């Protein structure tokens with residue numbers, strides 16, 4: 234008879250999980266092997282924090298659920314930052330965790346409480362007879378309700394044999410009774426296959442607002458991923474300009490009326506046009522302080538509408554004129570049915586402004602490079618020109634993050650992975666690994682600060698071991714630059730946030746990367762050579778960046794603290 238661990242592993246794979254990232258210990262050894270036996274690919278990370286973020290990024294870029302597998306207790310706590318990021322981003326990830334239930338065990342910790350504390354949904358397999366059902370329900374919740382779930386597997390139950398390999402016996406109604414704890418996750422966020430249908434009254438109201446508007450801008454967020462063409466079609470009839478939140482960067486790539494990213498990373502030209510809007514509609518977009526620059530991109534008196542399929546999300550970050558509860562694609566289609574074509578904001582004048590160039594690459598700046606340091610804008614602009622267009626970009630957190638986010642273009646929203654819901658540094662490299670695993674044959678760029686790079690450097694081994702097509706770019710100011718620029722102007726002592734210069738290129742070489750130290754634009758010739766040679770192995774650029782001034786978006790960001 235099969236063991237529970239085998240059945241659970243097979244059930245997860247049958248449920249649609251084909252990639253599992255993790256660190257294997259005694260408690261998750263069998264369930265991980267069962268997933269591999271059932272056809273899933275296992276990717277060993279060097280730290281559980283990396284594994285969780287790899288799964289998160291894999292799920293975001295492939296638009297398929299992914300799993301993480303961890304040892305009981307300390308394996309799970311190591312993964313918690315990445316799990317928190319995934320949970321806040323509503324990424325469909327199943328964390329498969331071995332569990333001890335005996336409080337005197339060294340490994341004991343209240344794992345379900347950990348999950349609840351960060352917004353993940355805990356499940357527990359506590360009876361062999363229902364193991365398959367619980368595992369199915371965990372995947373169903375992850376995918377159907379867009380939640381990060383924790384599937385606890387107590388060691389004793391895992392080892393038990395079960396007579397119900399199909400999970401076919403009747404078990405009440407199977408509607409969530411397996412969740413561990415008080416059931417307080419019944420938040421109404423489960424979405425049916427067809428999506429939440431907007432009311433006719435809300436659609437009429439939205440159409441009226443569009444008819445009254447002269448300068449509408451549609452800002453698409455995470456909830457528009459997968460519905461970009463529906464939003465673009467509704468914008469066309471509405472005469473609306475298009476913009477994306479940072480997590481949806483690339484959604485309207487190449488669209489003639491797209492402004493690119495709205496918010497802190499918006500180019501000055503894009504920000505001016507968004508700030509001139511008399512109607513802003515957020516489509517699956519929170520219109521939060523980042524996307525709206527603390528409200529400064531919302532003109533006084535502008536009508537503000539938010540479309541979201543989760544009632545709690547409406548108005549959570551910004552005062553709305555009104556909200557529309559509905560699936561983004563269904564709402565966009567409903568709006569289209571009500572409208573005659575309008576010019577709106579798509580005027581000749583705006584056309585000329587867009588044609589003249591409003592992207593970052595057309596912005597002029599005083600180059601601050603010299604004395605062995607490269608201006609981070611020059612580094613980013615030149616890399617954008619040098620690297621193949623068909624790239625994926627993953628960005629860590631820190632002062633530097635605006636440069637790659639602004640300058641490195643991507644062809645679609647699946648090509649930009651921004652794990653910033655928790656604002657943690659150190660997730661960027663694992664993000665890039667997860668995205669690269671999901672996208673074989675394409676170059677993935679991991680843009681990191683030296684702080685984030687050194688916090689996650691153990692995963693450089695994972696990159697080399699997997700033979701990933703990856704370029705790591707470190708914006709190296711040998712400091713926690715965000716803190717230096719935050720506190721430096723006040724004259725504060727900065728010893729706690731400044732470090733000796735580290736030869737990160739040598740670290741890369743030690744792991745088996747090609748590597749170069751970049752101090753001026755001409756040093757990027759080494760990257761050109763690597764590209765010309767066919768990217769034979771992963772490459773690391775340790776760019777010693779000019780650090781006289783904070784990035785343009787950072788002062789903006791400080792206001793959110």
Ligand SMILES: Cc1ncc(C[n+]2csc(CCOP(=O)(O)OP(=O)(O)O)c2C)c(N)n1
Pocket residue numbers: 630631632633634656657658659681682683684685686708710712713714715716
């Ligand atoms: C896990 C975590 N620890 C600390 C912080 C606070 N923090 C925000 S930015 C930053 C500095 C990041 O330094 P680096 O990666 O070198 O990027 P830089 O700011 O220098 O561009 C720190 C420590 C954080 N956001 N996340």
